[in-house]
Amino acid sequence: MKNPVWTTIDFDAPGIQSDFARVPHSSDTSAYGWIPVPMLCLNGGRGGPTALFTAGTHGDEYEGQVALRKLVHDLAKTKLQGRVIILPALNRPAVAAGRRNSPLDGGNLNRVFPGDLQGGPTAVIAHYVATELFPLADVIIDLHSGGSSLDYLPMALAHPGRNETEAEAVRRLLTSFGAPYSALTDGAGGGAGATLYAAAEQAGIPAITTELGSGSTLSEAGLAIAESGVRRVLRDYGIAPDFDAPEGRTIRFARFLGRGDTIYSPCDGLFEPFVKPGEQVAPGQKAGAIHRLDNALARPIELEFPSSGIVAFRRFPTLTSTGDALFGLMVEAQN
CATH class of the missing domain: 3.40.630.10 (Zn peptidases)
Incomplete structure (x- = not known):
């Protein structure tokens, strides 16, 4: 057709x-x-x-x-x-x-x-x-x-x-x-x-x-x-x-790392990032925090990078929901 x-x-x-x-x-x-x-x-x-x-x-x-x-x-x-x-x-x-x-x-x-x-x-x-x-x-x-x-x-x-x-x-x-x-x-x-x-x-x-x-x-x-x-x-x-x-x-x-190296929001809340795109990060480094909407007394949920890499992107809005992509990583590669 x-x-x-x-x-x-x-x-x-x-x-x-x-x-x-x-x-x-x-x-x-x-x-x-x-x-x-x-x-x-x-x-x-x-x-x-x-x-x-x-x-x-x-x-x-x-x-x-x-x-x-x-x-x-x-x-x-x-x-x-x-x-x-x-x-x-x-x-x-x-x-x-x-x-x-x-x-x-x-x-x-x-x-x-x-x-x-x-x-x-x-x-x-x-x-x-x-x-x-x-x-x-x-x-x-x-x-x-x-x-x-x-x-x-x-x-x-x-x-x-x-x-x-x-x-x-x-x-x-x-x-x-x-x-x-x-x-x-x-x-x-x-x-x-x-x-x-x-x-x-x-x-x-x-x-x-x-x-x-x-x-x-x-x-x-x-x-x-x-x-x-x-x-x-x-x-x-x-x-x-x-x-x-x-x-x-x-x-x-560069090449992107997989979904296992991407950080997603674990809950609804306010996203506080600690790093910017372009920064080199290491495993265990603090990436950011989520301040829960449903419990003002709860401590923020701290997020860590699972591996080393360059931050390719981060979420722009502060308000976030469960499953939103917060950070993506890439690593330099041979051309």
């Missing part, structure tokens, strides 16, 4: 085109309506590779959304040797609501790839990306941040590839993007094979994602990493060879 999403954009036509990926959605107020997912195609008309850039997969993550909107204006003044397809608000309902998940169907777009035409609008968007846009792309970047719930060390992440050729292509992309940390992961801690970049790996396309900020606000540092990273990729891959892009920094490669 063909995906019902439609657009007026002709991806093969040279020039700049702006429209929507129009996602059919029948609601109480609009029986035959569609959801407007903004989409732009900038085609140099000279052959060359295609980059697919997305942001707003989670609506409360802003660095990528702003970076891609700014990128469009720079690309409009640049001679392209390839094509750039940009969707800066991929889960448009979630973006409009400032929420991680869609208010229409509760869908987490980065947990439903490669999509499902029998599902809600979130799954249909994923299916459109996987079946209609992936075949056009030679390289993919899906920009994410910690969002409302996490304070993340700025980094880029990628699945390792299914063979040596794919692994080399992924490492080239990570090196070109140039985030302070780069991590290869199987995604087991968040989405596994149901994320956009995992689906891209299964399609044989080099793809990375990022974590570039914390809280439901805009990080200046994270925005700068996103802006410089996508510019370098477009330059290095010959799509925008004349693009001015700062040289990449020395990348520290």
